[in-house]
Amino acid sequence: MEINTRELILEILLETDREGRQCQTVIGNVLDKYQFLSKCDRAFITRISEGTIEYRIQLDYIIDCVSDIKVKKMKPVIREILRMSVYQMRYMDSVPDRAAVNEAVKLAQRKGFRNLKSFVNGVLRNISRRVDDIVWPDRSASPARYLSVRYSMPEMLVKQWCGEYGEETCEKILGSFLEHRPLTVRFSRTGHDTEQTIQKLEKQGVRVTKANYAKDAYILENYDYLASLDAFADGDIQVQDPSSMLVAQAAGISAGDFVLDLCAAPGGKSLHAADLLNGTGMVESRDISDYKVGLIQDNIERLGLQNIRTQVKDASRYYQEDEGCADIVLCDVPCSGYGVIGKKPDIKYKASHEKQESLLKLQREILKNAARYTKDGGVLIYSTCTIGKSENIDQVMWFTKHFPFQLESLDPYFDENLHLMTTKEGYLQLLPGCFDCDGFFLARLKKQESL
Numbered sequence: 001m002e003i004n005t006r007e008l009i010l011e012i013l014l015e016t017d018r019e020g021r022q023c024q025t026v027i028g029n030v031l032d033k034y035q036f037l038s039k040c041d042r043a044f045i046t047r048i049s050e051g052t053i054e055y056r057i058q059l060d061y062i063i064d065c066v067s068d069i070k071v072k073k074m075k076p077v078i079r080e081i082l083r084m085s086v087y088q089m090r091y092m093d094s095v096p097d098r099a100a101v102n103e104a105v106k107l108a109q110r111k112g113f114r115n116l117k118s119f120v121n122g123v124l125r126n127i128s129r130r131v132d133d134i135v136w137p138d139r140s141a142s143p144a145r146y147l148s149v150r151y152s153m154p155e156m157l158v159k160q161w162c163g164e165y166g167e168e169t170c171e172k173i174l175g176s177f178l179e180h181r182p183l184t185v186r187f188s189r190t191g192h193d194t195e196q197t198i199q200k201l202e203k204q205g206v207r208v209t210k211a212n213y214a215k216d217a218y219i220l221e222n223y224d225y226l227a228s229l230d231a232f233a234d235g236d237i238q239v240q241d242p243s244s245m246l247v248a249q250a251a252g253i254s255a256g257d258f259v260l261d262l263c264a265a266p267g268g269k270s271l272h273a274a275d276l277l278n279g280t281g282m283v284e285s286r287d288i289s290d291y292k293v294g295l296i297q298d299n300i301e302r303l304g305l306q307n308i309r310t311q312v313k314d315a316s317r318y319y320q321e322d323e324g325c326a327d328i329v330l331c332d333v334p335c336s337g338y339g340v341i342g343k344k345p346d347i348k349y350k351a352s353h354e355k356q357e358s359l360l361k362l363q364r365e366i367l368k369n370a371a372r373y374t375k376d377g378g379v380l381i382y383s384t385c386t387i388g389k390s391e392n393i394d395q396v397m398w399f400t401k402h403f404p405f406q407l408e409s410l411d412p413y414f415d416e417n418l419h420l421m422t423t424k425e426g427y428l429q430l431l432p433g434c435f436d437c438d439g440f441f442l443a444r445l446k447k448q449e450s451l
Ligand SMILES: C[S@@+](CC[C@H](N)C(=O)[O-])C[C@H]1O[C@@H](n2cnc3c(N)ncnc32)[C@H](O)[C@@H]1O
Pocket: 244, 262, 263, 264, 265, 266, 267, 268, 269, 270, 286, 287, 288, 292, 313, 314, 315, 316, 332, 333, 334, 335, 385
């Protein structure tokens, strides 16, 4: 069967544009369906799909500079063909402009837009000729507009982060989202041996290096398909960013503890906690739906852990029977996810003030219940994979004001390279570009002992 890779890319872009579809899932589904494609074709599809989504604001700016019809007014098929072609022309040396233009014109025709062939041809040829004459937004007149187009980030978010962290740090964050970051995994300990895991991976040609910050974090490079690695099938490794591994580390888990993870899917932090319990105690991993809990269950089975169980339960509802049940409560709440924009670029286009407001309310509902499920003297870890203050330190301050919890130093649980002013106070905000990991926030909160 003859497969046209650019046609698949177009399908991915159109599907991602539809409400609620995450580009990583859409790309993953296509690559699963066409597993027979060569490594080179798979890389081509992934690179152009992700790149076109990542750089959408900048690509639209360029197209709008030369086209009489603005991007917003175009038919979706034509819009996506132009975006993916400009991405290739601007960011892929391996694709000559001439080839990108010809393929775009052919694709428009194949998709039934014969009458728009000359439009596509004209816009792309114009861009190829005039790319150096494009006038970018003036940084001194409008820094937010400039940064928005330069790094392809909605102005709303640029303004928010410039306001909270200053323009220089904001630019570091924006730059890091566009850099390629290799995959990080956590090596399992219980029933697994680190040296043997490394050997197993290297035998299949994978390059393995130690990652920063978290004890069991390793970087994997030079592999094609993660699921085809023996170490993955055997449960020796679990995909997880080092920032996320800090949660179970910060919990200071002791043998025999009961750990309650209220928002657990797909299970990264729960599985890590069960691993640190080393066959003792119990982790109860909850999430909102059967589907989500199924994802945790799949991982439990692959890793072969015995001291972890799952439940479908809504964390925003209070369950009397859980009052004071847990030594440790993990509250890895649903959040805006801006810390992982580097891996999931479409998140940035879904940002809105309304969404942020409703998340703040949900996070407080979950925290209220989490407070009651924590034993007296127990520990609650609050975490998010986002970088704005309102979902992070502001929520923690609200929480300590209303509930009998106190922030407690993270330093005993972290390597020295993470000992900062705020970790001593009990919380840590990791910003991409400033730290070598995803954007992430966590706080360690200790519940008062009863009198
Ligand atoms: C940040 S993710 C959790 C990631 C997970 N802790 C891990 O380490 O793999 C947030 C999770 O909260 C779940 N969630 C959203 N609303 C919820 C609710 N009301 N009750 C329980 N879980 C909820 C989502 O389904 C999602 O899986």
